[in-house]
Amino acid sequence: MRPTVLFYNPISTSPGKQRLPMSLLAVASVIAADYDFILIDGNLTDDPARDIIDHAQRTGAKLLACSVMPGPQLRQAVPVCKRVKAALPDLTILWGGYFPTQHGEVVLTSDCVDFIIQGQGEAPFRKFVDTLHRGGSLEDVPSLGWRTDSGAARINPRAPYVPLNNLPWYPYDKIDTTQYIGKSYLGNRVLSHNTSFGCPFACNFCAVVALANRRWLPESAARVASIVGHLYDTYGIDGMEFHDMDFFVSEERTAEIARRLISKVDDNFSWWGLGRVDTLTEYSDETFALMRRSGCKMVFMGAESGSDEMLKRMNKGGHSSVDKTLAMVERMKHFDIVPELSFVMGNPPDPVDDIDNTIAFIRKIKRINPATELILYIYTPVPQEGSILLDEAQKLGFRFPETLDEWASEAWAKFALRRDPGVPWVKDKVRRRVRNFEAVINAYYPTVTDIRLKTHYRHLLKALSSWRYQLRFYDFPYELKALQRLIHYRRPETTGF
Ligand code: B12
Numbered sequence: 001m002r003p004t005v006l007f008y009n010p011i012s013t014s015p016g017k018q019r020l021p022m023s024l025l026a027v028a029s030v031i032a033a034d035y036d037f038i039l040i041d042g043n044l045t046d047d048p049a050r051d052i053i054d055h056a057q058r059t060g061a062k063l064l065a066c067s068v069m070p071g072p073q074l075r076q077a078v079p080v081c082k083r084v085k086a087a088l089p090d091l092t093i094l095w096g097g098y099f100p101t102q103h104g105e106v107v108l109t110s111d112c113v114d115f116i117i118q119g120q121g122e123a124p125f126r127k128f129v130d131t132l133h134r135g136g137s138l139e140d141v142p143s144l145g146w147r148t149d150s151g152a153a154r155i156n157p158r159a160p161y162v163p164l165n166n167l168p169w170y171p172y173d174k175i176d177t178t179q180y181i182g183k184s185y186l187g188n189r190v191l192s193h194n195t196s197f198g199c200p201f202a203c204n205f206c207a208v209v210a211l212a213n214r215r216w217l218p219e220s221a222a223r224v225a226s227i228v229g230h231l232y233d234t235y236g237i238d239g240m241e242f243h244d245m246d247f248f249v250s251e252e253r254t255a256e257i258a259r260r261l262i263s264k265v266d267d268n269f270s271w272w273g274l275g276r277v278d279t280l281t282e283y284s285d286e287t288f289a290l291m292r293r294s295g296c297k298m299v300f301m302g303a304e305s306g307s308d309e310m311l312k313r314m315n316k317g318g319h320s321s322v323d324k325t326l327a328m329v330e331r332m333k334h335f336d337i338v339p340e341l342s343f344v345m346g347n348p349p350d351p352v353d354d355i356d357n358t359i360a361f362i363r364k365i366k367r368i369n370p371a372t373e374l375i376l377y378i379y380t381p382v383p384q385e386g387s388i389l390l391d392e393a394q395k396l397g398f399r400f401p402e403t404l405d406e407w408a409s410e411a412w413a414k415f416a417l418r419r420d421p422g423v424p425w426v427k428d429k430v431r432r433r434v435r436n437f438e439a440v441i442n443a444y445y446p447t448v449t450d451i452r453l454k455t456h457y458r459h460l461l462k463a464l465s466s467w468r469y470q471l472r473f474y475d476f477p478y479e480l481k482a483l484q485r486l487i488h489y490r491r492p493e494t495t496g497f
Helices: 022-029 048-059 072-087 098-102 122-134 208-212 221-235 251-264 277-281 285-293 308-313 322-335 351-368 388-395 410-417 428-444 455-471 478-486
Strands: 004-009 036-041 063-067 092-096 115-117 144-147 153-155 182-184 187-193 196-198 216-218 239-242 270-275 296-304 338-345 373-378
Touching (some): 004 022, 004 048, 022 036, 022 063, 022 122, 036 048, 048 072, 072 092, 092 098, 098 208, 115 122, 187 221, 196 208, 221 251, 270 277, 277 296, 277 322, 285 322, 296 322, 322 338, 322 351, 338 351, 351 428, 373 428, 428 455, 428 478
Parallel strands (some): 004 036, 004 063, 063 092, 092 115, 187 239, 239 270, 296 338, 338 373
Antiparallel strands (some): 115 144, 196 216
């Protein structure tokens, strides 16, 4: 009989908005030929601990593998793993993904996690699963961390990177993929995929750096098109979110993907991806036109700040500049592609000045291209060697939690959402400045991604907010917040892109 491995994807989104758990499908793909597996998704069950315990007892599984990112996932994963460990002390619990990669030693202080795997997971996971089931030495499993008998954390050196074309496809047929087909601005039957691993840059607010160490491993255009074609034929999808850390690094690959998609899918197909302004600035008009023809409807880009000086301090790298962002939103208007820009506001040492600067910049952007979508984050440190921002934050009193229980507290889960991180330099007044401005600009320019928002509500929001926007008076926008609550206004990041 083939052994069974259990996978647990902790809750990360609101009910009905669940995304394909790509992280676990990626690691499941490398064992699927030799092991059975069962996926327990915290987004789809009220009691994941009970389900895990039931499945483990029924199948005799030896291993529970979880993917954990900071925020709501971590907050659910800790109590669930504690309950599972208390009920089944012999079930080995392994964590991988963003959180254990960045905070591995803290994870290993807890009794509810036995092992972690850091960075790209597929190769070390296969080796670990074989070691656990067939024997061998833990020392030989790259990227693996555990507590030694003395209680100290031991973390093996990272595994060499594996090109994505050398890895199997996600095992779509071994889970109920239909549960993950969603409805959004892109279409009525939308799935997601990840066409590359990593990003060549090292922005010092970004968690991707710890995971991929500036490597970018792309799937070939041919493989991307085959996978999309398969999902299109098998599940009848009409939209695709490409959740890569940086989809657009190679113009040649993007153009080839677009060409291949045009021949595989119909004209109603739409897609979305994430990239950098400076990279896309170098793209030719032909490539933009091809992207649009193949269904590219929206591109997410980190604009981050309204100041070139701040972009430098963020180590944004490449050739980023505020002028390029302005030129890009103008250019995308002509190609009928919606730019979706995220900003990291409230940076130390002078968060108020930083916010005001970025607000003025955002107004300029909206004048050029009112359809631009905005995501306003407040700077939330991530561990990264040599980060000036983290260094400054620490001088201002910032510390990461030292236990897993503290990380799983409500305050730290909120920190990870980057809207109200509770960091020492962002006083309540500063945070309110961002949120009040957000309420006004979202009313004056309602998002295009909320497909449920009726036209008359869009008009009402605009009419009510107009005087505030014109007079730049953002304080106390209670009437707008009340209306937004009443009509369940959804900001772009909550609609899931
Ligand atoms: C898809 C996604 C989501 C989905 C969740 C999908 C799910 N699991 O159900 C949604 C949209 C719901 C989501 C939500 C959030 N997300 Co999110 N998300 C992503 C995204 C875009 C892709 C992750 C992914 O699936 N990649 C594809 C897989 C194949 O790659 P991977 O996850 O890196 O997995 C590999 C390794 O990490 C490792 N691995 C991962 N898990 C495991 C498990 C085991 C056992 C092993 C061995 C290995 C392993 O092996 C895998 C294969 O190599 C990343 C950014 C990115 N591009 O990576 C952000 C990202 C992970 N999210 C992030 C955050 C902060 C959030 C939020 C908490 C906040 C926010 N505002 O975005 C919210 C939560 C919102 C809420 N209200 O609950 C941050 C994490 C930051 C950090 N400090 O670590 C990221 C990095 C975005 C960013 N650039 O800042 N997210």
